Amino acid sequence: MRTTRTRLATALIAALAVGALTTACAGGSGTAPTTAARDETVIIGTGATPQTLDPVLASDVQTDFTVGGAYDKLIDYDEDGAIVPMLATEWVYNDDATAVTVTLRDDATFHSGNPVTAADVVYTLDRIKALGVGVASFLSSYASSTAVDDTTVEIALSGTNTTFVGALSKVYILDSAFVSEHEGDDHAQAWLATNDAGSGPYVITDYTANQQATLERYDDSWRFDEARPASLVYRYITESSTLRDELKSGGVDVATGIVGTDLDALASVDGLEAQELPSPLQLFVMMNTQEGITADPRVREAIKLAYDYDGHIASILSGRGSVASGLVAPTVACRVDAGPTEQDVDEAKALLEEAGAVGATVTMAYQAQIPEHQKAATLLQSNLKDIGLTLELQTVTYPEYVAMIESPETTPDLGLLWDFPYYPEIGPMLFRVYDSQFIGQTNYALYSNPEVDALLEEGISTVDPDAACDLFTQAQEQILADDVSVNVSNPVTTIMLRDGVGGIRYSPTYQLFDPTMLVVTE
Amino acid sequence: MATYIAKRLGLALLSVWGIITIVFFMTKLIPGDAARVAAGRTATAEQIAQARERLGLDLPVVEQYLVFLGRALRGDLGQSASTHQSVVSDLSATVPTTLQLVVVTMILTVIIAVPLGAVSAALRDRAPDVSARILFVLAGGVPVFWLAILFQWGFASTLGWLPISGANSFGMAPPPVTGFTLVDSLLAGSPPMFADSLSHLILPALALSAPFMSTIARNVRSNMIGALDSDYVSFAVSKGAGPYRVVLHHGLRSTMGSTLTLLGMQFGWMMGAALLVESVFALPGIGTYLNQAVLNQDTFAVLGCVLVIGVVFTVASLIVDVVQIWTDPRVRESHLTGARA
Numbered sequence: 001m002r003t004t005r006t007r008l009a010t011a012l013i014a015a016l017a018v019g020a021l022t023t024a025c026a027g028g029s030g031t032a033p034t035t036a037a038r039d040e041t042v043i044i045g046t047g048a049t050p051q052t053l054d055p056v057l058a059s060d061v062q063t064d065f066t067v068g069g070a071y072d073k074l075i076d077y078d079e080d081g082a083i084v085p086m087l088a089t090e091w092v093y094n095d096d097a098t099a100v101t102v103t104l105r106d107d108a109t110f111h112s113g114n115p116v117t118a119a120d121v122v123y124t125l126d127r128i129k130a131l132g133v134g135v136a137s138f139l140s141s142y143a144s145s146t147a148v149d150d151t152t153v154e155i156a157l158s159g160t161n162t163t164f165v166g167a168l169s170k171v172y173i174l175d176s177a178f179v180s181e182h183e184g185d186d187h188a189q190a191w192l193a194t195n196d197a198g199s200g201p202y203v204i205t206d207y208t209a210n211q212q213a214t215l216e217r218y219d220d221s222w223r224f225d226e227a228r229p230a231s232l233v234y235r236y237i238t239e240s241s242t243l244r245d246e247l248k249s250g251g252v253d254v255a256t257g258i259v260g261t262d263l264d265a266l267a268s269v270d271g272l273e274a275q276e277l278p279s280p281l282q283l284f285v286m287m288n289t290q291e292g293i294t295a296d297p298r299v300r301e302a303i304k305l306a307y308d309y310d311g312h313i314a315s316i317l318s319g320r321g322s323v324a325s326g327l328v329a330p331t332v333a334c335r336v337d338a339g340p341t342e343q344d345v346d347e348a349k350a351l352l353e354e355a356g357a358v359g360a361t362v363t364m365a366y367q368a369q370i371p372e373h374q375k376a377a378t379l380l381q382s383n384l385k386d387i388g389l390t391l392e393l394q395t396v397t398y399p400e401y402v403a404m405i406e407s408p409e410t411t412p413d414l415g416l417l418w419d420f421p422y423y424p425e426i427g428p429m430l431f432r433v434y435d436s437q438f439i440g441q442t443n444y445a446l447y448s449n450p451e452v453d454a455l456l457e458e459g460i461s462t463v464d465p466d467a468a469c470d471l472f473t474q475a476q477e478q479i480l481a482d483d484v485s486v487n488v489s490n491p492v493t494t495i496m497l498r499d500g501v502g503g504i505r506y507s508p509t510y511q512l513f514d515p516t517m518l519v520v521t522e
Numbered sequence: 523m524a525t526y527i528a529k530r531l532g533l534a535l536l537s538v539w540g541i542i543t544i545v546f547f548m549t550k551l552i553p554g555d556a557a558r559v560a561a562g563r564t565a566t567a568e569q570i571a572q573a574r575e576r577l578g579l580d581l582p583v584v585e586q587y588l589v590f591l592g593r594a595l596r597g598d599l600g601q602s603a604s605t606h607q608s609v610v611s612d613l614s615a616t617v618p619t620t621l622q623l624v625v626v627t628m629i630l631t632v633i634i635a636v637p638l639g640a641v642s643a644a645l646r647d648r649a650p651d652v653s654a655r656i657l658f659v660l661a662g663g664v665p666v667f668w669l670a671i672l673f674q675w676g677f678a679s680t681l682g683w684l685p686i687s688g689a690n691s692f693g694m695a696p697p698p699v700t701g702f703t704l705v706d707s708l709l710a711g712s713p714p715m716f717a718d719s720l721s722h723l724i725l726p727a728l729a730l731s732a733p734f735m736s737t738i739a740r741n742v743r744s745n746m747i748g749a750l751d752s753d754y755v756s757f758a759v760s761k762g763a764g765p766y767r768v769v770l771h772h773g774l775r776s777t778m779g780s781t782l783t784l785l786g787m788q789f790g791w792m793m794g795a796a797l798l799v800e801s802v803f804a805l806p807g808i809g810t811y812l813n814q815a816v817l818n819q820d821t822f823a824v825l826g827c828v829l830v831i832g833v834v835f836t837v838a839s840l841i842v843d844v845v846q847i848w849t850d851p852r853v854r855e856s857h858l859t860g861a862r863a
Contacts, residue, residue, distance in 0.1 A: 133562055235804065241674070246687060251685075251686055
């Protein structure tokens with residue numbers, strides 16, 4: 001019987017081996033159909049997976065990063081934070097900043113061959129207003145616009161707004177004639193979700209949601225540059241370890257979203273270079289200023305002094321970032337630099353005791369799926385325990401968090417989140433996060449200070465930029481004095497590049513980098 | 523037989539309706555506002571209200587449910603709050619990736635787990651059997667996500683035998699026709715594209731199949747041991763039946779019924795578990811879509827995914843039942859008698 005079983009087992013193992021062999025195939029990893037050769041193509045591996053390619057949602061970093069190469073904007077910001085021309089050659093506010101006249105260049109064409117005209121600008125702005133989503137939130141003061149002639153647009157605002165032109169850096173201009181053919185009953189949202197109607201230096205030629213997008217260089221672009229790669233391929237890869245391995249194997253040439261230990265593992269790999277860019281991101285712990293023990297400023301200050309900022313930078317960010325020193329990242333002009341906060345446990349204990357809050361419990365909502373948040377939440381829990389506070393952690397998604405802050409009763413004591421200015425103007429972000437009219441929406445700390453409200457509202461409507469900056473400075477000083485938030489860190493954006501690819505530099509309107517800057521150097 | 527199938531179909535429809543109803547109301551209990559997601563992070567109250575109205579989220583919950591059901595019956599699953607496309611369109615782009623992965627996983631499960639279970643039973647309590655049992659426990663207990671990363675590191679990054687991630691190599695993607703890359707590459711008449719597509723599925727399928735292989739192999743082993751110890755097998759051996767005939771005809775065949783049932787159920791479970799490997803291997807399947815939908819509180823997208831997974835699960839179960847009735851007279855007798863009663 002033993003012999004029989006042995007023969008049988010041999011036969012079955014052989015069958016198993018044959019079965020396994022039938023599945024064995026060749027290797028290699030990668031991407032999409034493209035007419036460009038591999039050496040003329042730059043493959044970008046990124047976790048910034050867009051849900052749609054419709055540029056109305058370019059307020060999402062994911063959509064913005066992919067469509068940025070395919071569309072043009074009216075203006076942009078340079079790396080010093082100054083507004084520079086793109087499709088617009090000139091823009092002039094009227095005396096009270098309730099209207100803007102924009103002059104367009106006359107040599108730009110869409111990928112369809114249609115010229116870029118004032119009618120396209122009017123169509124794009126009206127569509128954004130009609131949809132009321134995404135970048136519409138930056139253009140809430142847009143009332144209407146008129147095409148005076150092919151290269152002149154008059155934009156009427158609903159009130160004085162000196163930062164409106166800055167918001168145009170988030171608006172991608174659509175080919176109105178082309179999009180109108182696919183208008184449907186949704187303003188072409190479904191069509192634009194997978195198609196391109198831009199005039200940018202690249203044409204989106206292939207797109208598979210959640211997987212990849214292929215962009216081919218548009219040689220009739222008014223900003224054509226032959227140093228740019230002939231093709232850009234975006235591969236959407238969310239796992240840092242997968243990105244790391246693809247970079248090592250040559251499956252991608254540029255990678256964003258690789259985290260600490262994986263970056264360390266790549267440090268010694270020949271042919272790869274890490275480039276660190278400033279980031280507009282800032283990590284905050286927003287404190288409920290209206291309810292619970294955090295309504296007491298002494299408790300808020302104690303929490304601020306309890307946190308181990310240096311430990312955060314060294315351990316959580318592996319040195320890739322700095323301690324926050326204000327209400328916005330250092331990349332934004334007119335920012336008050338209060339210096340990095342330092343941990344002072346003794347002072348924190350004294351403040352807590354003075355407030356009679358020793359032994360109390362606070363809750364903090366945080367997004368556990370973000371590694372920096374998850375680690376920071378645990379560190380804060382440990383730090384607060386040292387001063388006599390118990391921190392209960394509550395895992396949420398971002399939609400859950402914004403639902404929680406809709407009323408003071410449901411707002412947690414603390415909320416850990418990233419925030420950033422979408423374009424490098426300090427006014428709109430301060431207004432959105434600290435003006436009391438946004439309580440229940442984007443004023444995470446439920447902060448209400450009439451003096452700050454007045455300064456912000458006056459600043460937004462002040463035409464003279466220096467005077468506006470002075471008002472915003474006063475507002476920042478007051479907000480910092482009120483200890484509304486723990487200003488934790490400004491992580492840098494680390495981009496991994498293969499030798500032969502370059503051109504990347506900081507671009508204030510992109511959270512990652514401007515893909516049109518990429519050049520092939522070898 | 524027809525009556526039985528009709529009855530099972532009715533039950534399947536009832537199950538899918540039940541699942542959708544439960545999930546619909548569950549999504550309404552989770553804190554969060556899909557209208558805010560749709561309008562964007564910095565949207566004003568007016569813009570959020572505008573998005574809420576457009577998505578039909580301003581209606582009472584019961585009315586939203588009835589509207590959803592009415593539209594679903596017409597094949598319209600609503601609009602995704604995050605992609606701003608119809609959920610049907612989103613699903614048609616993601617389901618083929620997952621279905622293809624699940625089919626390959628199923629094939630690997632069968633061609634590896636069934637022989638392994640049979641070898642283990644045939645060599646009961648000997649070294650190969652003990653080793654196989656340890657393997658079953660490991661495969662059943664190791665988290666799929668971790669196994670996926672391990673396979674990727676070992677077989678792709680280190681050894682370079684298979685691709686690290688993605689659905690195709692550079693320049694090897696077939697023109698999209700069905701969305702199934704294996705089918706599309708065949709339609710394109712390109713064996714290299716087919717081989718490339720298949721090579722991108724092997725590691726994800728192996729990782730996904732581990733816990734399912736463990737279950738199938740253990741099931742085959744225990745059933746086969748029972749069969750090999752039975753009187754009819756002893757009788758067959760005494761009559762001079764050869765070892766291959768004894769094991770394949772008498773032993774292995776007796777395990778087929780329960781194995782088929784398990785495989786049918788596993789098909790649906792694999793659809794749900796696919797997310798665990800899709801993210802590691804950067805495959806744009808329904809798991810990735812569902813994950814995004816849950817994070818964004820995208821109710822209609824979540825419901826669409828649940829509907830697809832539920833339908834696949836119930837259809838797979840139905841097919842298994844029908845095949846069993848067709849192939850096994852004992853099951854046929856039992857079910858059809860029951861059906862008549």
